Amino acid sequence: MDKDVSAGIATTTVVGRLALGITLLAFGLGHTDVINGVTAADAVSIAQYVGGVALFVAGLLAFRDGDSVGGTAFSALGALWFTWAVSADQQVSANAAGLFLLLFALVALSLALAGGDQLAQGTYGLFFVSLVLLAVGVFAGNDGLGKVGGWFAVAAGAVSWYAATAALAHWPTVLPRRAAGRGVTATG
Numbered sequence: 001m002d003k004d005v006s007a008g009i010a011t012t013t014v015v016g017r018l019a020l021g022i023t024l025l026a027f028g029l030g031h032t033d034v035i036n037g038v039t040a041a042d043a044v045s046i047a048q049y050v051g052g053v054a055l056f057v058a059g060l061l062a063f064r065d066g067d068s069v070g071g072t073a074f075s076a077l078g079a080l081w082f083t084w085a086v087s088a089d090q091q092v093s094a095n096a097a098g099l100f101l102l103l104f105a106l107v108a109l110s111l112a113l114a115g116g117d118q119l120a121q122g123t124y125g126l127f128f129v130s131l132v133l134l135a136v137g138v139f140a141g142n143d144g145l146g147k148v149g150g151w152f153a154v155a156a157g158a159v160s161w162y163a164a165t166a167a168l169a170h171w172p173t174v175l176p177r178r179a180a181g182r183g184v185t186a187t188g
Contacts, residue, residue, distance in 0.1 A: 009167040010065055016058035016074040017123075017164035023051030023081055024127065024157030031134065031150025040150075044088045052082025073111045073124070080104045098138040105131035118174055119163035126156035 023046055030040035056078025063071035084100075092100075105128050112124035130152035137145030166173045 009173075010062065010067060010070070012058050012061040012065055012074075013067065013070050014164045014167050016055060016062065016070060017120075017160045017167075019050050019054045019058060020074070020077060020123070021157045021159075021161030021164060023047055023055070024123075024153050024160060026157075027051075028130065028150045028153025028155075028157055031153065032147050033150075041088060044085045047081040047088075048085030051080075052078050052085055054078075055081060069114055069116055072114075073120070076107050076111075080107065094138050094141065098135045101131045101135035101138065105135060117163075119159055119166070123156050123160040123163065126152050126159060130156060 023043070026043035026046045027040055029035060030038055030043045033039075055074050059071045059073070059075030059078055062074055108124050108128035108131055112121050112128055115121070130149045133145050133149030133152060137143065137149060162171075163173065165171070
């Protein structure tokens with residue numbers, strides 16, 4: 001199998017980022033109420049199979065390829081999505097649902113702080129903020145925070161989707177940085 005897609009990004013990473021991006025977009029859009037009649041519950045099938053099963057398998061393949069960061073991220077997030085999907089029909093207290101979101105927010109925070117490329121860190125950082133906002137919204141019974149959390153999930157999904165597409169299409173995957181000492185100078 002050809003592991004090199006673009007700029008050293010493994011094929012399993014591309015598949016994992018696509019699966020995560022699609023799942024985050026569906027989940028996030030469901031929370032925003034931007035599409036009439038579409039709710040987060042409508043994302044259950046995508047979350048179970050694309051976000052859960054496909055992402056978990058991508059994680060296992062990443063481990064096999066020696067990518068411990070991608071393997072950890074995709075396996076853990078695959079478990080999150082699968083658990084969320086299979087428990088979506090069950091009645092749980094708001095505190096239990098909020099706790100679930102907060103625990104996986106910690107996973108997303110760990111992934112954001114683990115390093116890696118800027119797009120992965122951005123995806124996990126935005127997902128962390130999304131989960132925290134959704135959890136606080138659940139604890140407080142505040143639908144407005146849930147909508148804002150949904151938008152952060154949409155942004156995380158868009159970044160993840162871009163990262164995968166950029167690797168396939170050979171688009172830029174890093175932000176240019178200015179050289180040290182070369183800033184704006186005052187003229188006078």
